[in-house]
Amino acid sequence: MQKTHVRTTLLLAATLLAGCEGNNLFPTDPIGTGGDRLGSIGGTVTADGLGVSGAVVSTSGGASADTTDAAGRYALEGLGQGAYRVFLQVPVGFGLAAGDSAARTVSLSAGQSAALNWQLLRATGAAGGS
Numbered sequence: 001m002q003k004t005h006v007r008t009t010l011l012l013a014a015t016l017l018a019g020c021e022g023n024n025l026f027p028t029d030p031i032g033t034g035g036d037r038l039g040s041i042g043g044t045v046t047a048d049g050l051g052v053s054g055a056v057v058s059t060s061g062g063a064s065a066d067t068t069d070a071a072g073r074y075a076l077e078g079l080g081q082g083a084y085r086v087f088l089q090v091p092v093g094f095g096l097a098a099g100d101s102a103a104r105t106v107s108l109s110a111g112q113s114a115a116l117n118w119q120l121l122r123a124t125g126a127a128g129g130s
Contacts, residue, residue, distance in 0.1 A: 037111030041086060042075040044068070047094055047120040055094075055118075060085035081110045094120040 041064075045055040051072025058065035063084075064076040076086070088102045096102060097119060106114045 038077070039079050039081065039108040039110070039112040039114070040075055040077040041079065041084065041106055041108070041114045041116055042073070042077075043115045043117040044072040045074070045088065045118045045120060046072050047122055052091060052094060052120055054091045055120075056089040057116075058087050058089075060087070079108055081108050081112070083107045086116055088118050090120060093123050095123050097121055 041059075045052045045057070045068050051068065051070060053068050053070045053072065055068040055072070055074070056065060057068070057074045057076065059076060059079070064079060066074040066076055068074045076084075084106050086104050086106055090096060090102060100118070102118075104116060106116055108114060
């Protein structure tokens with residue numbers, strides 16, 4: 001009888017583990033996603049090889065936003081799959097390189113992370129340091 005109990009327990013454990021991949025409704029999934037894995041967009045904003053702090057990076061509709069830290073890093077997290085329009089608010093004292101855009105489009109698959117970096121130029125006469 002004890003062997004039957006062990007077999008049943010192992011079978012149940014294997015069944016649960018097999019269902020943990022892909023779209024499922026197990027309690028370990030983020031609430032309300034039905035198994036959709038969330039992704040992120042992150043990167044750096046730099047000028048002259050140094051991080052630019054205080055730049056705001058956001059998605060269209062304000063679904064996610066972050067301000068760059070002292071190293072110029074930002075992270076937009078908890079994003080579902082789909083296309084996102086990502087915007088950079090260039091801080092005072094900086095400008096975009098010719099041909100660059102403060103708005104870019106990124107497409108994410110379920111659970112995917114994407115890197116999006118900007119390299120800025122210091123405005124003429126702008127003080128050093130960021």
